[in-house]
Amino acid sequence: MKQSKAPVLSYQEFLSEQHVSLESFCEELVGSNRTRIQIKNEKRATQNMLRIVKAVMTLSQRKGFQGMSLRDLSQKTELSMGALYNYFSSKEELFEMVYLQGRQSVQRVMQNNARDSDPETRLNRSICAHLYMSEVLPQMFSFFFMEARNLPRRSQKNIIDLEKVTEGFFEQILQDGIKEKRFRIQQPALLSGAIKALLQDWYLKRYKFSGKKISVEQYAAFVIDLVSRSLE
Amino acid sequence: MKQSKAPVLSYQEFLSEQHVSLESFCEELVGSNRTRIQIKNEKRATQNMLRIVKAVMTLSQRKGFQGMSLRDLSQKTELSMGALYNYFSSKEELFEMVYLQGRQSVQRVMQNNARDSDPETRLNRSICAHLYMSEVLPQMFSFFFMEARNLPRRSQKNIIDLEKVTEGFFEQILQDGIKEKRFRIQQPALLSGAIKALLQDWYLKRYKFSGKKISVEQYAAFVIDLVSRSLE
DNA sequence: GTCTATACATAGATAGAC
DNA sequence: GTCTATCTATGTATAGAC
Numbered sequence: 001m002k003q004s005k006a007p008v009l010s011y012q013e014f015l016s017e018q019h020v021s022l023e024s025f026c027e028e029l030v031g032s033n034r035t036r037i038q039i040k041n042e043k044r045a046t047q048n049m050l051r052i053v054k055a056v057m058t059l060s061q062r063k064g065f066q067g068m069s070l071r072d073l074s075q076k077t078e079l080s081m082g083a084l085y086n087y088f089s090s091k092e093e094l095f096e097m098v099y100l101q102g103r104q105s106v107q108r109v110m111q112n113n114a115r116d117s118d119p120e121t122r123l124n125r126s127i128c129a130h131l132y133m134s135e136v137l138p139q140m141f142s143f144f145f146m147e148a149r150n151l152p153r154r155s156q157k158n159i160i161d162l163e164k165v166t167e168g169f170f171e172q173i174l175q176d177g178i179k180e181k182r183f184r185i186q187q188p189a190l191l192s193g194a195i196k197a198l199l200q201d202w203y204l205k206r207y208k209f210s211g212k213k214i215s216v217e218q219y220a221a222f223v224i225d226l227v228s229r230s231l232e
Numbered sequence: 233m234k235q236s237k238a239p240v241l242s243y244q245e246f247l248s249e250q251h252v253s254l255e256s257f258c259e260e261l262v263g264s265n266r267t268r269i270q271i272k273n274e275k276r277a278t279q280n281m282l283r284i285v286k287a288v289m290t291l292s293q294r295k296g297f298q299g300m301s302l303r304d305l306s307q308k309t310e311l312s313m314g315a316l317y318n319y320f321s322s323k324e325e326l327f328e329m330v331y332l333q334g335r336q337s338v339q340r341v342m343q344n345n346a347r348d349s350d351p352e353t354r355l356n357r358s359i360c361a362h363l364y365m366s367e368v369l370p371q372m373f374s375f376f377f378m379e380a381r382n383l384p385r386r387s388q389k390n391i392i393d394l395e396k397v398t399e400g401f402f403e404q405i406l407q408d409g410i411k412e413k414r415f416r417i418q419q420p421a422l423l424s425g426a427i428k429a430l431l432q433d434w435y436l437k438r439y440k441f442s443g444k445k446i447s448v449e450q451y452a453a454f455v456i457d458l459v460s461r462s463l464e
Numbered sequence: 465g466t467c468t469a470t471a472c473a474t475a476g477a478t479a480g481a482c
Numbered sequence: 483g484t485c486t487a488t489c490t491a492t493g494t495a496t497a498g499a500c
Contacts, residue, residue: 038465039465040465041465044465061381062381063298063381063382064296064298064299064381064382066295066296066298066299067296067298067299069492069493069494070493070494070495071492071493071494079466080466080467080468081467081468081494081495081496082465082466082467082468082495082496082497083465083466083467085494085495085496086465086466089495090494090495091494091495146378149293149294149295149296150295150296163437187454189444190446190451190454193433193437193440194430194433194454194458196433197429197430197432197433198426198429198430200429201425201426201428201429205395205425208425212421214422219422222419222422222426225462226426226458226461226462229458229461229462230457230458230461270483271483272483273483276483301474301475301476302475302476302477303474303475303476311484312484312485312486313476313477313478313485313486314477314478314479314483314484314485314486315483315484315485317476317477317478318483318484321477322476322477323476323477465500466499466500467498467499467500468497468498468499468500469496469497469498469499470495470496470497470498471494471495471496471497472493472494472495472496473492473493473494473495474491474492474493474494475490475491475492475493476489476490476491476492477488477489477490477491478487478488478489478490479486479487479488479489480485480486480487480488481484481485481486481487482483482484482485482486
């Protein structure tokens with residue numbers, strides 16, 4: 001294996017450009033659902049929503065969203081059952097709100113990082129951006145992955161799987177690279193799926209990497225190296 | 233990308249050597265839990281257990297094991313609630329029985345396929361074996377992955393994560409290859425994790441591959457190619 | 465806006481007839 | 483061995499006091 005070099009986008013650079021955080025996520029979440037949420041005071045609404053989202057992530061990780069009762073949620077947030085229902089009108093709606101807002105955030109950040117003209121740079125930047133985003137919000141990415149099946153079957157038409165969004169990004173870049181004769185690959189769909197699988201491993205098995213003292217930049221370099229060997 | 237060649241172990245070869253099936257899995261499951269299961273007639277016990285396991289896999293896929301009620305299970309298996317409780321004494325025990333038996337089956341098949349002297353052959357055979365096994369029992373592998381967090385916290389000492397078992401297999405082979413100076417890699421742990429992530433993608437996103445008409449042997453060749461490029 | 469108290473449905477589990 | 487009927491705990495959701 002080649003000695004890993006520093007990735008095209010550093011973690012610090014990413015953080016200063018994108019402002020990804022659970023706090024800003026909850027601001028957007030409240031903004032997008034202004035009519036549903038019955039609390040007028042926006043600041044208060046955001047603060048409590050942050051506690052709710054944090055608690056959902058923590059509790060779901062252990063038992064799954066289905067296994068998390070609203071009594072659990074009430075206890076963890078220190079909000080009463082009655083209070084909770086001012087922020088959503090059903091458990092299912094709570095899930096949908098978080099999921100849809102999450103998908104939008106991911107899309108936005110990915111688009112912001114896919115603007116280079118050179119396909120190789122664009123590919124590597126996108127890999128970094130996705131890893132860094134999931135480094136900031138690991139519980140949220142893990143939540144989306146594990147709980148996607150809870151999406152309501154109704155209105156499924158409008159609900160595009162978040163996975164497909166991510167994978168589609170990478171496949172598009174690979175196809176651009178093929179057109180421009182920069183990449184020589186026969187099955188871009190397989191390779192984009194492989195990239196996505198490697199990115200998922202980062203947030204799904206976080207304990208494993210932290211135990212081995214692998215930093216997110218090291219992992220980014222590893223993935224980029226692995227992928228680039230397939231492009232030759 | 234190189235033109236993919238036929239993998240070192242064909243799917244047909246694997247099937248004729250290993251006899252992996254849901255039926256034999258349930259036979260073993262009944263055998264391992266002879267004292268718990270209150271049905272004397274072994275054939276009947278196995279048949280009904282097969283219906284139970286099938287139903288658990290199907291229902292869990294949609295709502296998760298937690299979200300599956302025993303009434304759902306009763307309906308799907310066409311066994312009454314009372315009848316079900318002759319096969320397990322609690323929902324949690326049902327989960328544990330299936331999980332532990334599954335881990336044992338995976339271990340056995342992996343060991344049967346890791347006997348070659350040459351590390352490269354051993355690595356490639358193991359990749360094939362794991363993919364083929366998950367091709368036969370995709371719902372079961374998916375179930376283990378998604379529901380592993382439901383394992384009871386008590387007695388966790390004895391409960392080794394199935395993931396670690398699989399990943400450990402690959403890491404051992406990589407380290408053997410390094411010792412014998414056949415592989416030149418610096419971080420076998422990262423690469424074995426990557427292999428595992430690629431294998432997981434096969435059974436977690438099965439619909440995706442079948443939609444694109446990718447066969448399990450094609451995918452095996454793809455993974456082996458990707459990995460071998462990292463060993464050079 | 466938040467709380468307590470409570471309604472109502474559904475969960476897991478069991479007893480006893482057949 | 484299997485079924486029906488039922489127990490008790492817990493779940494989601496709401497009403498009304500403060």
